[in-house]
Amino acid sequence: MDMLKKPPYSLFFAFILSLFLSSAGYAEQAPAQDILEYLNGVQGMEAEELDNPPDGYRYILIRYEQPVDHDNPAMGTFKQRMVLLHKSAEAPMVLATNGYNISVSTYRYNLTKVLNASQLKIEHRYFAESRPDPLDWQYLTIKQAATDHHRIVQAIRPFYSGKWISRGASKGGMTAMYHRRFFPNDVDGTVANVAPQSFGRLDPRYVTFQEEVGPRACRETLKRYQREVLKRRETMKAYIQTYAAENGLEFNLEGGLDRVLDLTIGELYFQFYQYGDLENCKDIPAKDASDQELFDFMLAWGPLTFVTDSGLEQYEAYFYQAITQLGYPRLLTSHLRNLLMYDPNDYSAYVSEWPTQPFDHRAMWDIAGFAAMKSTNVIMVYGDIDPWTAAAFFIPDSNRRGTRTFMVKGGNHGSDILTLNERDKSRAYSMLEDWTGVAPQDPPLMLRSLSISKDSALELEEEGLQRRPL
Template identity: 65%
Template sequence: MDISISTLLAVLFSSLLFISTSQADSQDILAYLQSLQGMEAEELTDPPEGYRYFLLNYEQPINHLRPWEGSFKQRMILLHRSSAAPTVLATNGYYSSVSTYRYNLTRILGANQLKVEHRYFAESRPEPLDWQHLTIRQAAADHHRIVAAIRPFYQGKWVSRGSSKGGMTALYHRRFYPNDVDGTVANVAPLSFGRLDHRYVTFQNRVGERSCRQALKRYQRHLLERRESMKALISDYAKEQNWQFSVPGGLDQVLDYTVAELYFQFYQYGSFDNCHDIPDAQATDEALFEFMKEWGPLSFMTDVGIKTFEPYFYQAISQFGYPKLLTRHLKDLLLYDPNDYRVYVSEWPEPFDWHAMWDVAQWVAFNSRHVMLIYGEIDPWTAAAFFLPDSTYRSTYKFMVANGNHGANITTLNSQDRKHADQMLKRWTGVNPIKIETLDEQNEGYDEDLYPYLTINGGFNKYIK
């Protein structure tokens, strides 16, 4: 009987795969992790029921094109359930807290979860910092090496997920390594075209009821008209929080930037119900300030805030692009331009990489497969939503949550859309997603990509679901 070379190769490959799978089944996950070159793995206590809990640090090249030039340790947190279960790859866009927090996608799939801290943030910072290697392609290569190292242990399907910058990171990873995972769920992930993308201004001028927009604009003006009182209140609050502000413009610049960002964040994190809470001209200084504390990102302008989030702003300035804030109605009262990002970075990159986002946009629109995008209707970041065709063949779909904000995710979809999303997940993973009413109540914490500055500021707690 004649056997072709291709048949022999197929049999050999199947045999090797069987051997690898059998080894994974018989090997302990900790032993496997510790056997990986460059991997440090420590098992932690108090995991969620049915899981094991690990802190990982993986040696990564600073420059994947020239790996011999230096390395850094990239922090990860693994919640291990079973080698047969699906795995959720959480591509955090910022830091990763060492916690047992499980994302909604992990819970509805009964999945393992591997949460990855983004390069240049928190514990995953090269020393010294070389900003030229903080690019979407280098970060994608980080995730590719991680998947290549850890995925062989697992037989289940892999789905990547992320919210906001984490969702962007997941899509960038898929752009360069489309076959690393079996599907991607990206929540509220924007695609800005250049520095000061004007689409955001158009959106901010149209979102919601005109009466609410006008009340919010009048409120911003009240803050700036009471500049000296607001600066005094910021100073007192900073002492309570042990904050330091060293920006060149001092508290004047802190106030201007916070007030301008407040309009954007009011819709980003809030709802139309909050329109009734906007203080009017008769409000006391203290009432005006309390509302600013709730909705304005004061902590971003602190010394700790600028240092913590400088990698994000560097990426925005060099490749991501960023929104143009709505400030025309404040022009006569501002002393500093809140659309000037120079205050956030120690090094201003030139030139801007125009190709990066257009390349990703083209891939998502025309070549992506097994991608689910979810956006909130009133979230200003939706102004820059990815274009993605709804395709059964490609298993791609973009969902819009009515009146949803930056917290839009699979659990906030209406029943019809949730059914559609569950069908997509089952097609990708072979697992029937758990219905929302059967989810456990032990999902403590918050999505770090949606509320990154909670590490600095205790605000926004009442808006977290």
């Protein structure tokens, strides 16, 4: 953790220079220089080459000094963490805007594989290592984060002559679109998977979606399951306590295990469709199932481990953003009302202190206006059973603007370009070729990551969290 400090004058001038370069364009020719040497020559950047890269790549860990407040660099700095998989200066670059923390790994996203591209994966400000110290939440905004990404592009893109495509899934896709809103020319195109746009706290569109998703019989069976768990409250609390002791977990949430149970079961319905498949409907325990069967299903599909002390601390930054700018869904809980002790829609459980500022309604409407009327070269992908699709971005299909939204039939929150049907995938690949000059190719089946399931490694790598919305 880097202590807050005054930035050197060189950082300030580098910041001013980056703003000038944003309107000056990029060098067409990559410099005849080694990538590691280049990165370490950037003011405020530290790069370290790591072992065991994928074949044909170099594997580099980067930390880049960023202003806490881009409008006032004198406020101090923090170091933002990135992982670069460098293929060549001429190959396309996939700019992976992760909305949370990142893992330091050689994982390549499907888009990277499809384009045989280099990949730059970025940790979001205020997560994991990329945190100012002390934390001042007022600087955790979509514009500050977009400017982080802008400075990174300005610093690294001059080395590369290939085209740049940003990508992200869920909150990472949202982050990619926010970056495009404030700096639309930083990249040549964007692929945003399952990215929602909520309008306010407790956006009601999600309830409408949850009431209609999938077969009615499955919805009713899932609701009966939720009610049965809550009817066995004391037994389920005992199971949670035993599970915590066996796995070294701590639950010190205000309201105790009653609140832990209510939050977990209240959100389970949403997560079942978010991460599941309609085939999973047959696995929902019956009303007369054993206590162990009820608990095992809750463990598989509910966010139980997220409301541990460590889980809440790790993702407090997301909830701060949701409460102040991003918005969040209203969960379908009306059928549980007489059995709940705590409201699963009460987000005060997820932050150590409720933000003092009111919700900024202008932020998402501004993004929505850009997406609908001004965005260019954007592919959006959604799954039709994923509850986050209730708040899908509205971007009209336009050949002139190079924009199209694709829907994956039966797709969940793991929907991406490789889960599209062959016709839609062909259209998407044609768009990518127009943007990059590179003909996309399907990766070998063994290298594909196609969906997020209840225990998928992709989910942990892609989102950086443990089966949690966004």
